[in-house]
Amino acid sequence: MVRRQVNVSPRTWAKDLHLYETYIRTAPISEKPLQELNGQDAYAFLEHCLSIKPDMQYKYWKNILITMNQYFIDAMQMGLLPMNPFHSFRPNKDRFAPKKIVKDCDTVFSLEELEKITEIALEDAEAKQSALPLGILVIKHLGIRDGELCALKWGDIMKIRNFYVIHIQREMVSCVTPDGRYTGFEVLNHCKTPKGDRLIPISPKCLEVFSLIKKYNVQKGIPVAPDELIFQRIRKGQVELCSPRCFYGRFARYCRMAGMSVVKSPHDMRRTFVTMLNDAQMNIKKIQQYAGHASLAQTMDYIKHRDVSDEDFDILSSL
Secondary structure, eight states: OHHHHHHSSSSHHHHHHIIIIIITTSSSGGSSGGGOOOHHHHHHHEEEEEEHHHTTTTHHHHHHHHHHHHHHHHHHHHSSSSSSSTOOOOGGGGGOOOOOOOOOTTSOOOOHHHHHHHHHHHHHHHHHSSSGGGGHHHHHOOOOOOOHTTTTTTGGGGETTEEEEEEEOOOOEEEEEEEEOOEEEEEEESSSGGGEEEEEOOOOHHHHHHHHHHHHHHOOOOOOOTTSSSSEEEEEEEEOOOOOOHHHHHHHHHHTTTTOOSOOHHHHHHHHHHHHHHHHHOOOHHHHHHHHHHHHHHHHHHHOOOOHHHHHHHHHHOO
């Protein structure tokens, strides 16, 4: 597991430790010598995991198996195992709970919902003279991750010829101790993946949002120099950074205020950004670039469909 800790993010490592402590360490096979493990033990291990989480879906099981396989890989590296005893284990997917069906319309915002959220955020920012409500609108206009939002600096906004762009080049992540405990957040000087380092055009409406943010920050005495984070706040008389947690509760509250039947997340706003670029018939590779996705398949998975349109009926009728 040591190699795994070095090669993954602190957040992923914390998840691995949770899976290990919950399922692997408590399993009967953990008391059996490694060299004696075989395929039958794999079935016993699955039954053990299902006894802990009867509603387990196949995707969750795969995460447990990844952690277990890393344990075997480390053992093989140390010469304790000749091969992975679970390498041919392929359980029937019927053993797991069916995947929850989520409608596309529940994971992207409609145009009406976007308008309501925008109005609520602007009103909240004005009432509180605070920039924090406007973070939601930055995600709306740029489609960035919440960790990227919290790591933005004023110097990231640049003018190239006659256009403004923003350079996404770092990310805020959770701080995790070696034993898997979360101890706050830190800003990394790089993105989640190399593809995450990108330039995104800034629309005039988005520029207006950034102007409002700067105005509220100046009023509160929050520095706005090029090397300063855009989203900061005053707590107990001190300027401190804003973490993604600063936006989660606020976002859910706005959804309820907008009368939405499904409370969506900042990530759903990012998914909406990708979907709207596709609706506007932007080149899919360009969408991938702006989204900062490592693969085109990931971008395609983000594209959702809100409902059945008249055009759909026209196409189907012609078949």
